[in-house]
Amino acid sequence: MALDPSAVLVAESSLQPICEEIRRHREALEYVRDFALRKRLPVTLDVVKKIYLIFHPEEGDIKTVRYRKDVPQHRLYFHEYAPPEKIPAKVRQVVDWLNDPETRKARGPLRIAARAHYDLLRVFPFTTDSGKVARLLLNLLLLRAGYPPSIVHSTERQRYYEALKGSSTAMSQIVLEAVENNLASVEKLLDSYEARRR
Numbered sequence: 001m002a003l004d005p006s007a008v009l010v011a012e013s014s015l016q017p018i019c020e021e022i023r024r025h026r027e028a029l030e031y032v033r034d035f036a037l038r039k040r041l042p043v044t045l046d047v048v049k050k051i052y053l054i055f056h057p058e059e060g061d062i063k064t065v066r067y068r069k070d071v072p073q074h075r076l077y078f079h080e081y082a083p084p085e086k087i088p089a090k091v092r093q094v095v096d097w098l099n100d101p102e103t104r105k106a107r108g109p110l111r112i113a114a115r116a117h118y119d120l121l122r123v124f125p126f127t128t129d130s131g132k133v134a135r136l137l138l139n140l141l142l143l144r145a146g147y148p149p150s151i152v153h154s155t156e157r158q159r160y161y162e163a164l165k166g167s168s169t170a171m172s173q174i175v176l177e178a179v180e181n182n183l184a185s186v187e188k189l190l191d192s193y194e195a196r197r198r
């Protein structure tokens with residue numbers, strides 16, 4: 001019997017949930033990267049649900065995904081959330097806005113991605129991992145437009161939370177800075193690599 005070379009064996013059982021979470025993150029990142037390459041496919045409600053399902057396969061399939069039914073009491077983000085009864089319509093609004101030709105005419109791709117992220121987090125559709133789903137949607141849109149991912153550094157996390165309480169313009173600024181920082185890091189890495197090759 002041959003072993004799968006990509007399989008990782010975890011001897012310590014207490015680490016298995018962490019390894020499973022890492023595996024799901026990798027799978028979600030691969031899905032987003034692959035979907036971003038398919039530029040003709042629209043970003044639909046099913047895409048948002050699929051990202052969520054990668055983190056929560058126990059939810060079943062796209063047809064059985066459930067939105068949040070309550071307002072979380074203990075939460076990391078302190079902005080206003082959509083009431084549970086309005087979640088389906090609000091998520092649909094975000095997706096419809098994304099696919100509206102007028103959106104692309106009036107805004108650049110970075111602002112569209114930041115606004116979609118901001119709007120989805122203001123809805124906060126899922127009980128858990130709404131933030132992960134929104135950030136992956138943001139990066140799907142950025143990658144599709146030829147930008148690098150937007151990764152908010154931990155030192156900027158408080159500004160990120162403040163932007164969620166503020167306006168989509170504040171979120172656009174955070175996203176722009178994160179993209180610029182990512183590009184600067186890549187340039188620094190390439191410079192270092194080239195210097196070693198000389």
